[in-house]
Amino acid sequence: MATARPQLTFAAPLEAIDEAGKWFWAFLKTELTPYPGRAWVVGRITIAATIVMIIVMTFRIPSGFLAAIFTLFITRENPTATFRSGVRVIIAFFAGSLYTLAGVAILVDDPLTHFLWVIIGLFIAFYLIQIVPDYGTAVAFGFMVAGAIPLWDENLLNINDRVENTLWLAFTTPLGIAVATVVEYIFRRVHPTTDLTDGIEQRLEAVESVLRHIGGNLPLDGEVERKISLYANVGTSRLRRLLMRSQYSAYFVAQMNAAVALLGRLVDSAASLRVYLLNQTEPVPDSDRERCLRLADVIAELRADLLARKLPRPVDFRSTNKTSALPFIPMMERTAALIPQSFTG
Template identity: 55%
Template sequence: MATQTNAVPGVPKITALGQSFWQLIRKELTPYPGRAWVAGRVTIASTIVMLLVMTFRLPGGFLGAIFTIFLTRENPMATFRAGFRAVAAFLIATGYTIVTAAMLIDDPVTHFLWIVVSLFIAFYLIRILEDYGTAVAFGFMIAGAIPVWDQHALNVNERLESTLWITFSVAVGVAVTIVVEYVFRSVHPITDLTEGIDARLEIVESILRATAEGEPVDPKTQERLQLYSSVGASRLRRLILRSEYSAQFKAQASAAASLVGRLTDIAESFKQSLIERRSRIDPTDAERCRRLADQIAELRKALWLRKLPEDIKMPSHTELSSLNFLSEMERTVAFIPKAFMATESVKSYIPTPLDEIPHERIFVADALSNSGHLQFALRGTLAAMACYVVYTAIDWRGLSTSLATCIITALSTIGSSRQKQILRLGGAILGGVFFGMGAQIFLLPYFDSIAGFTILFAVVTAISAWISTASARLSYLGVQMALAYYLIHLQEFTIQTSLAIARDRVFGVLLGLFSMWLLFDRLWVRNALDEMRDAFTQILEMSAEFAEQLVRRDVTKAILRVRQLRDRINASFITVTTQADAIVFEFGPDRERKLRIRDHFRRWQPSIRTLLQLQITLSQYRVKQTLLEVPEEIARTGTVFEQSIAAMMRAMSSYISEKVPSPVPDLQSSATEFEQAIRTYHQSHGIPLSSEASDIIVLVENIVSVLVPLYDDIRSVFSTNEERVLLSSRVNISNA
């Protein structure tokens, strides 16, 4: 009886977990504007590559097909550059393979060492190259060349020919992807990024207008709002990072995208509160909803016209509303133009030395100084070499697909190990077993032409592409699914019906997944909450240092340091977002509190992004006119203001990292003194307030309006017992 009594309460939990999982899958697979275009481009490009591979009997065709997923970008030019880099990486890897393997092939010991070194280089490049597609291109070439150069039945010329064919297949895939991108963009010139932001703003605007008129929200609008609130803004940020915009504008657009995502989340809560509301809406609140809807409409108009949005006045804290979340929505909308630094002189601002130098970085900034890159490469090399030793020892060469699996699953920013395990295994089962072997058993024996195989290939590719365009929580499943299917059906130049070959390749994928789980995911890996907390505190600490750079006397050194801090802060933003998605896949007794802290971090991140953009704008003025060139009183009060910002940032970091915070100065008072010093100087000299001085005053007021509420929120959250106990326990476990 005791056993039955204990078992009953667990049933609702299992049911609730299953329902939550199903809701997650349903929302992730729901269409959104632009998704069908992306999936269609990938499907058409992959199918064309498949037809070329089958027609002209190109070895290594699965690589050409899988790169159609890797290379899809925000615009054709970005796709062209990514494709060019991928082909260049394959050519470099080919030259490296031909020279080194030919020299070391005769001796088994040196050949084994060549494999170890080559895999280490491949994994190290995945970590330190800025472009992931380029790094994977090099790694795939190594993973494809190792089995070729292990075939002693082939002479050196035949091995060389096979190696060159692999590079050519990828070049074909790249060329097809670029052509398809250009054709699609000519037919559908609107960018996916513009559609994604506009669609979210349109939904919020519709809800506000319906509220102002006292009408119910359209069910379709409610469904779309729920979808966008679920998937978040991670895909928008990926599109921004892959775009051809300058680094400065990428940071601005990322901040705006985060704010739009935050606005969508708040609108979802706003809609729920309207459903539960029983009383009529006050006319004053209806007017505020109408005014906010008009402001969003102006933002959308500026977006379509590619104009800088006009500044929106921050609502007063004393302006209360009977509608829940309305004030928060007003504040979030007011932040969006501030992310783009919408002040008059900034619109016509002449670039300064602080502006981004127009060149692309090949390697990450800490490529040689960060020990984490070496740890990553060692983890990947150990996992891949374990696969190589196993299939070589048992003489099962069909398992060589495990090497390519290790390369493609070595993603350092995909989330926690548990999340990676689920997505990898699910992709292998769906693509390799369900679609791959299932097609061999039930469909392919009845196909007598390439037409049927093409239809089946396009359907599986479309499903994989659709999943790969989901949020970061699920997108990797589509990539892994496509890879598993292509490994089975795009290696030979005929319809593959042999289950033995499919079995070998599926088992090779599973061997690679098991090795990555056993070695790669176990060494030097921490849980997602710790990673998220550390990244967030680093953002606050670097933001404090950023503020301190604005009061340095040496402007040249300050500029260089500001550039470094800006890049590192933006990279940490990505880490926070990634780990926030990963926490969903972690279970245990503390899961509910972890998710609550996760929601806090996600709520605060858009404000931090906005603060960074406001500080960058202020730094532009500081570079233009240094402290030595401004009146002494303005320089003194400006220095006090920036030091107050740094102190408040470090205090927030201390609260989150369980340290005793230092006393925080009154930021509002220091801001008032700074503004008063600027006004007094102009009045005493009888000159009107310049546009630049007005802009600085506006920036200072905006910084205060963002930072003070953020500080109060963080202090109140981490002054409570539950959050402090949870984070303290995590810190103690990590230190132990």
């Protein structure tokens, strides 16, 4: 009688590890996929930081690393926002330098008062980071204070040298801000759209592509699936953050927040529609394909109005109450119709 062959007990763990590896690789690809405008942002930051460091190394500017660091911290929604953010950072640095010089003039001679000056300075820096909405402005004061502490702990230098190094510390940041602002203005001449409009336009384009493929009875290719899945996973938090940091009026920010929320719902519905069609074997009815094409045309009009910086035109879907074999189409029609209405409230 033949004996049974022993089973390999380690096959299941190896399969689980393989599945976990595939999931982790897919997760990394999703998380690291560039969002619209990321290449432009990275290019602007890299060029600005490189120019700053060339200037610092050429002229041997003390504490020049801070100039390169603050090319990363200022906002880049538009050139005006960059300029205002840079001015606020410079003001915060000069406030930090005044606090430093005033504090050391009064408290630096005695070890106990010197210690209290360090503690109070760090407390104020962290407190400002906690309460000031603009992180770049808040952290500027802290960088100035934290950079001055080791300068005034250096006993081998005389007072004049330490004051000079403190002033150099305050001077380097305006250099970095000036270079970053000039780079922003040059890049905006080449690429005039903002990160906010890029994000909205790309999401609308992804939804439109899904609908046109369905309406044309075409299979969803890999690029369309990748984009709609990416934006469904990413959500709209970055768009909301750009709005909160923008220089628009509070009323317009509220309107745009409503439109962005509807846009996120539209993207989620398109992603759910894609998943639904993957599990369907029956063809899409002609009436639903026509509705998909009509909805795609409406989204294309919304996109065109956005790029032209015009208020979206009102949308009237007379078929929203009709039944559909595609469960998400009526909801997407109602959502698209609400986007122009968010700007009329």
